[in-house]
Amino acid sequence: MDETIEIGEEIRVAMGIVVKSSEILLVKRSHREADLLWQFPGGKIKTLESPENAAVREVYEETGVRCTARKMIGFRKPHPSTGASVYYVVCDYVSGHTIIKDTSEIERVKWVRTRDLSAYMPHKLFPGVLKYLTT
Secondary structure (H helix, E strand, C coil), X not given: CCCCCCCCCCCEEEEEEEEECCEEEEEEEEEEECCEEXXXXXXXXXXXXXXXHHHHHHHHHHHCCEEEEEEEEXXXXXXXXXXXXXXEEEEEXXXXXXXXXXXXXXXXXXXXXXHHHHHCCCCCCCXXXXXXXXX
């Protein structure tokens, strides 16, 4: 049985903001989601799953990187491109090399310097994420 949100219900997504030194983990989707191509790893929150646990799970499932959730730094409803309710969770890198674990969803995985994020993101970063990354 699929534990993700049913059609017609609110779509809830957790994004993992994985920090390693001065770099942030990004994934390039195989298929665009609206005008998003590069984004933080993440995905749908399963029934009864916390945003923090979903972010950690999705980061590993998509990239092979193990991380721990530090704290939730923001919530956006709706996301301007996807309409989903998005939870942003800062995660600390633990281990693993970047690999594409889900080739049906992910085309590339890349560590990007914080100062270079704007070259990968089509919109301004969510204020909570921007504030976290610049302080």
